[in-house]
Amino acid sequence: MFPTPIEKTSRSWQLTYQTLLPLALIMWLLPLIAVAIFSIKPLSDFSQGNYWGLPSTFEGFNNYGKVFFESNMPRYMWNSVMITVPTVIGAVALSCLTGFALGVYKFKGNLLIFFMFVAGNFVPFQILMVSVRDLTVNMGLYDTKLGLVLFHIAFQTGFCTLFMRNFIRALPFELIEAARVEGVAEWRIFWFVVIPLMKPALAALAVLIFTFIWNDYFWAVVLTQGPGAQPVTAGITSFNSQYVAQYHLMSAGSIVAALPPVAMFFMMQKHFIAGLTLGAVK
Amino acid sequence: MAHATAHKRGWYKRNEIAITPWLFLLPAVLFFSVYVIIPIAQSFWISFHEWDGLGEKVWVGTDNYERLLTNDRKFGVSFWNNIRWLVLYLLAIPAGLFIALFLNQTVRGIRLYKSLFFFPFVISQVVVGLVFSWFYLPREGLLNAILTFFGLDTINVLGDPSMATYGIIAAGLWPQTAYCMILYLTGLNAVDPEQVEAARLDGAKGWKMLWYVILPQLRPATFIAFVVTIIGALRSFDLISVMTNGGPFGSTRVLSFYMFEESLSEFGFRMGYGAAIAVVLFLIMLLFIAYFLYSMWQDEKGGR
Numbered sequence: 001m002f003p004t005p006i007e008k009t010s011r012s013w014q015l016t017y018q019t020l021l022p023l024a025l026i027m028w029l030l031p032l033i034a035v036a037i038f039s040i041k042p043l044s045d046f047s048q049g050n051y052w053g054l055p056s057t058f059e060g061f062n063n064y065g066k067v068f069f070e071s072n073m074p075r076y077m078w079n080s081v082m083i084t085v086p087t088v089i090g091a092v093a094l095s096c097l098t099g100f101a102l103g104v105y106k107f108k109g110n111l112l113i114f115f116m117f118v119a120g121n122f123v124p125f126q127i128l129m130v131s132v133r134d135l136t137v138n139m140g141l142y143d144t145k146l147g148l149v150l151f152h153i154a155f156q157t158g159f160c161t162l163f164m165r166n167f168i169r170a171l172p173f174e175l176i177e178a179a180r181v182e183g184v185a186e187w188r189i190f191w192f193v194v195i196p197l198m199k200p201a202l203a204a205l206a207v208l209i210f211t212f213i214w215n216d217y218f219w220a221v222v223l224t225q226g227p228g229a230q231p232v233t234a235g236i237t238s239f240n241s242q243y244v245a246q247y248h249l250m251s252a253g254s255i256v257a258a259l260p261p262v263a264m265f266f267m268m269q270k271h272f273i274a275g276l277t278l279g280a281v282k
Numbered sequence: 283m284a285h286a287t288a289h290k291r292g293w294y295k296r297n298e299i300a301i302t303p304w305l306f307l308l309p310a311v312l313f314f315s316v317y318v319i320i321p322i323a324q325s326f327w328i329s330f331h332e333w334d335g336l337g338e339k340v341w342v343g344t345d346n347y348e349r350l351l352t353n354d355r356k357f358g359v360s361f362w363n364n365i366r367w368l369v370l371y372l373l374a375i376p377a378g379l380f381i382a383l384f385l386n387q388t389v390r391g392i393r394l395y396k397s398l399f400f401f402p403f404v405i406s407q408v409v410v411g412l413v414f415s416w417f418y419l420p421r422e423g424l425l426n427a428i429l430t431f432f433g434l435d436t437i438n439v440l441g442d443p444s445m446a447t448y449g450i451i452a453a454g455l456w457p458q459t460a461y462c463m464i465l466y467l468t469g470l471n472a473v474d475p476e477q478v479e480a481a482r483l484d485g486a487k488g489w490k491m492l493w494y495v496i497l498p499q500l501r502p503a504t505f506i507a508f509v510v511t512i513i514g515a516l517r518s519f520d521l522i523s524v525m526t527n528g529g530p531f532g533s534t535r536v537l538s539f540y541m542f543e544e545s546l547s548e549f550g551f552r553m554g555y556g557a558a559i560a561v562v563l564f565l566i567m568l569l570f571i572a573y574f575l576y577s578m579w580q581d582e583k584g585g586r
Contacts, residue, residue: 002495003387025399031414034424035416051427123571154314158318215408217406217520250412257409276465
């Protein structure tokens with residue numbers, strides 16, 4: 001193990017390490033801690049210049065209550081859910097198919113199609129922006145959740161294919177060959193042999209895509225406007241213009257907007273990390 | 283009729299292994315072409331036109347590009363900011379490695395520490411941007427509170443054209459470092475303990491050990507860290523949009539933001555010009571994409 005395990009080092013370094021650890025963490029999360037403190041302060045603290053002292057009264061319930069009951073936040077959150085969940089399902093489903101096709105079969109153009117997906121996943125969004133917006137407007141899907149979902153599914157399929165294909169390649173190929181010898185149809189091999197083995201990959205991709213899509217801002221701005229379809233990342237800016245300079249409410253709003261992926265991460269940590277490393281670093 | 287279906291099934295059965303992959307690929311390839319591949323080609327096409335997004339496109343040849351490269355100061359600023367982003371963003375890699383080495387221990391509660399260090403990456407860039415713009419606030423911000431505490435002068439990071447871009451990059455480094463950290467933590471898990479022990483017996487330690495024994499084994503992690511950091515740097519948009527909206531005096535624009543501004547903001551709908559900017563950004567990215575694909579291809583040749 002590198003660096004040298006702490007229990008094999010001198011007593012003084014052990015103590016230093018143990019105190020350094022929480023200190024470093026506080027430093028690291030300082031901007032976030034500041035926002036969390038902002039979000040439970042009363043307005044009067046800001047007008048009196050008490051920015052960094054303790055809150056004079058605890059107003060957490062009030063502030064968060066305002067976010068939930070007196071603003072468009074719940075609608076934006078709901079939009080985000082209705083954009084994120086279908087995208088996750090769609091992109092994961094499509095990439096199961098492509099991953100299987102590209103991971104199991106040898107055919108001309110296999111690698112070419114695979115690289116097309118990989119390269120497409122890396123392009124800057126701006127090269128797609130004008131055309132995708134035009135296409136969405138022409139289909140009558142501008143400012144709808146469906147318009148966003150369709151684009152997200154298509155684009156995320158690139159990344160998901162990279163992930164799924166590599167995962168399927170690492171499965172023992174003998175299983176598929178054995179099934180073929182038995183005369184099992186190819187789609188049944190996919191459904192009954194490969195899919196059950198892909199559960200960890202499915203979970204990893206699902207949490208990862210959930211986070212990506214929930215946090216998307218660019219496409220939300222390009223393809224939607226107003227509380228009818230906008231997800232929370234775009235909604236938070238209108239929320240902030242509603243409460244200009246009311247830092248206690250803006251902070252509470254941001255925390256609410258950031259929470260779902262955070263919750264997802266803490267619940268599915270192992271899968272999440274497996275996904276982030278693209279399965280390449282085991 | 284019965285004969286026909288039997289014949290059909292027979293033909294499918296005989297060619298099953300050749301046809302199945304194409305059937306499986308069909309929906310995704312269609313989708314991906316419509317939303318990704320064709321739009322790239324269209325953007326190239328649009329970039330040779332003048333177009334407001336609604337009326338007729340007017341062919342202008344390479345006018346847009348000539349204007350970009352010869353007399354557009356905003357483009358120059360954006361381009362050099364992109365270079366700053368690229369170079370400074372790479373700091374996330376050593377910083378992530380450093381934190382990963384710091385946290386690669388087995389003390390009580392270390393798992394929670396690791397997750398909390400990783401935390402910034404899970405938050406949306408919009409919220410990171412907001413959090414940092416409040417952190418930088420000239421009067422209310424925590425940064426100036428700390429500077430005052432140490433007896434230093436206060437600064438207005440996002441209001442000063444010479445500092446604003448660096449302030450935003452610092453905000454971007456926060457989640458990106460977390461990402462690189464997690465890549466390296468996973469990589470460190472896979473480091474061969476026998477090699478480390480053997481090197482230790484040979485008297486290697488500290489920097490030497492890190493450089494000659496550990497880093498070579500972390501190569502896959504480093505590669506992915508490079509890929510995601512470079513892509514992240516060139517994609518920077520959310521932070522700029524949220525923190526400064528390109529200001530002050532346009533000093534924080536990057537190509538992705540400038541493109542958006544030209545084609546979809548109150549400054550007008552100059553889609554042709556915007557597309558030309560997007561093409562330039564795309565070509566820069568293409569250099570890196572080509573390199574990534576080349577390394578992946580090298581790996582593939584070694585595989586089955």
